[in-house]
Amino acid sequence: MQNAGIGGVGIGLRREHYGEILQCTRPLDFLEIVPENFVGRGGAPLSLLRRCAERWPIAAHGVSVSPGGGDAFDGDYLAGLAAVLGDCGVERYTDHLCYAAIGGVAYYDLLPLPFCTAAARHTAARIIELSDRLQRPIAVENISFYATMPGSVQDEGDFVREVVERADCGLLLDVNNVYVNAVNHGCDPLEMLWALPTERAVHIHLAGHIREGERLLDNHGAAVGDPVWALYRAVMARHGPIPTLVEWDTAIPALDRVLDEADKARAILQACARQREVA
Amino acid sequence: MIAPEMTAFFAAMAPMLAGRIDAAQVESRLGPSPSGTAALGFYAELVRRNLHKILSDVFPSVRAVCHGDGGEGRWVQLAAAYADAHPGTGADPNLFAARFPQWLATQTGVPAVWTELADYEWTRLIAFHAPDAASDVDGFDVRLFVRQYSSDIPRLAVAALRGEAPGAEVPVLVAVFRHARTAHLGTFRLGAAGLAALARRRGLPLPASLGALSDDAILQAQDALVEAGVLVSAQSPDHRSEPCTHD
Numbered sequence: 046m047q048n049a050g051i052g053g054v055g056i057g058l059r060r061e062h063y064g065e066i067l068q069c070t071r072p073l074d075f076l077e078i079v080p081e082n083f084v085g086r087g088g089a090p091l092s093l094l095r096r097c098a099e100r101w102p103i104a105a106h107g108v109s110v111s112p113g114g115g116d117a118f119d120g121d122y123l124a125g126l127a128a129v130l131g132d133c134g135v136e137r138y139t140d141h142l143c144y145a146a147i148g149g150v151a152y153y154d155l156l157p158l159p160f161c162t163a164a165a166r167h168t169a170a171r172i173i174e175l176s177d178r179l180q181r182p183i184a185v186e187n188i189s190f191y192a193t194m195p196g197s198v199q200d201e202g203d204f205v206r207e208v209v210e211r212a213d214c215g216l217l218l219d220v221n222n223v224y225v226n227a228v229n230h231g232c233d234p235l236e237m238l239w240a241l242p243t244e245r246a247v248h249i250h251l252a253g254h255i256r257e258g259e260r261l262l263d264n265h266g267a268a269v270g271d272p273v274w275a276l277y278r279a280v281m282a283r284h285g286p287i288p289t290l291v292e293w294d295t296a297i298p299a300l301d302r303v304l305d306e307a308d309k310a311r312a313i314l315q316a317c318a319r320q321r322e323v324a
Numbered sequence: 325m326i327a328p329e330m331t332a333f334f335a336a337m338a339p340m341l342a343g344r345i346d347a348a349q350v351e352s353r354l355g356p357s358p359s360g361t362a363a364l365g366f367y368a369e370l371v372r373r374n375l376h377k378i379l380s381d382v383f384p385s386v387r388a389v390c391h392g393d394g395g396e397g398r399w400v401q402l403a404a405a406y407a408d409a410h411p412g413t414g415a416d417p418n419l420f421a422a423r424f425p426q427w428l429a430t431q432t433g434v435p436a437v438w439t440e441l442a443d444y445e446w447t448r449l450i451a452f453h454a455p456d457a458a459s460d461v462d463g464f465d466v467r468l469f470v471r472q473y474s475s476d477i478p479r480l481a482v483a484a485l486r487g488e489a490p491g492a493e494v495p496v497l498v499a500v501f502r503h504a505r506t507a508h509l510g511t512f513r514l515g516a517a518g519l520a521a522l523a524r525r526r527g528l529p530l531p532a533s534l535g536a537l538s539d540d541a542i543l544q545a546q547d548a549l550v551e552a553g554v555l556v557s558a559q560s561p562d563h564r565s566e567p568c569t570h571d
Binding site: 087115147158164191195 | 327
């Protein structure tokens with residue numbers, strides 16, 4: 046297994062690239078998996094993941110654990126998740142600052158919580174529990190949200206800060222989500238970015254979005270947009286190099302095209318590192 | 325212990341996300357969304373899209389034959405009715421689709437072949453993802469399934485995705501399996517001797533209809549099943565470690 050430390054720029058391990066990923070000779074610093082695709086499963090995908098883990102560090106980014114939800118965590122699933130994380134040498138588990146199920150019904154979506162202290166306390170306590178049960182540090186992602194929930198009395202940045210500070214966990218800073226949220230809610234992207242606890246960012250996500258009517262949709266189905274690259278540069282300039290993932294999950298193109306985006310991110314990240322060395 | 329305001333929040337959101345109440349009713353319980361009623365209600369639409377996408381991804385040929393029959397509307401209608409009857413549970417999104425074949429069989433006006441296509445696609449999915457550690461060496465009902473269909477469903481599944489005519493109805497008996505060595509998915513058409521070989525391997529008594537088959541014919545069929553990766557070789561280390569009770 047590779048050294049589990051995540052650095053540089055990675056991409057998501059997606060089914061569309063299973064046939065070619067092991068032949069990849071281009072720069073690629075780590076792979077990120079959606080662990081739901083592997084927990085409790087076997088066969089070719091798990092075998093491929095193990096081979097990938099021999100070559101690249103693996104990051105894990107869950108979508109169904111529902112850190113902000115009201116249901117008790119599924120113990121069997123967490124045991125399977127811990128096994129996959131251990132198998133691949135994943136040091137830190139990441140998920141979303143959201144809920145995904147209510148009363149045992151799973152919605153398979155990342156649903157926003159009300160921005161209030163009650164929700165922050167509730168979610169922070171569950172993140173701590175999750176971290177204890179997985180025996181790993183956690184980082185949570187700022188999600189894209191299309192509506193501010195009833196009961197909200199804070200803005201997004203204050204809410205995210207309260208959660209991660211109470212839980213003393215990391216932030217997975219999704220720069221595309223910042224941009225999508227800023228446009229959809231009529232805010233300044235940089236203001237929304239710096240309202241987040243970016244000093245706690247341990248990973249960064251970059252992705253594309255599409256326009257649907259008046260709304261931007263965070264669908265991970267396009268190249269990273271120029272305004273998102275601009276925000277990414279701003280984060281690099283303020284905080285220095287942070288491990289970065291390029292996500293492409295809808296209308297997934299050939300591996301080379303995804304790696305082209307990763308190359309762009311790596312150039313920015315490396316330029317930032319050089320500037321900080323000079324300074 | 326969940327704070328009362330969080331309990332109230334989840335209780336109000338759940339029926340909206342399931343499409344049973346609208347966003348205005350949520351706001352009447354929780355207060356207004358600062359983003360407006362329509363934006364709040366968009367979450368019910370997002371959930372509907374997600375559930376629809378899961379079914380479309382798991383059952384592409386069922387969706388294709390639906391299209392041929394009544395257009396996308398028919399598929400959307402079926403997907404929505406199924407989601408109402410069987411909401412998603414569990415972390416694995418595919419599990420939302422688990423009961424679709426059985427549910428489809430209970431729907432009036434749905435041709436039997438659609439149900440068989442759904443069963444075939446679901447069986448392939450679970451064979452592909454099955455855990456590696458099976459209760460028996462060959463992985464019966466884990467990575468290896470025997471199915472009898474009233475039509476040539478494996479061929480029809482391909483034809484549906486290509487938009488081709490289904491062809492004549494010919495019953496088929498198949499093994500749907502993940503290859504014992506390569507882990508690739510496969511479909512093996514079984515004759516009487518193949519069925520007998522699988523039954524013997526599983527330790528099941530042969531029905532009278534297969535009683536006339538010679539041992540040679542059954543062994544020959546077993547060799548073919550091993551060659552195709554349906555069965556594990558009796559000489560493999562895995563198989564030797566098991567008590568040899570089948571043959």
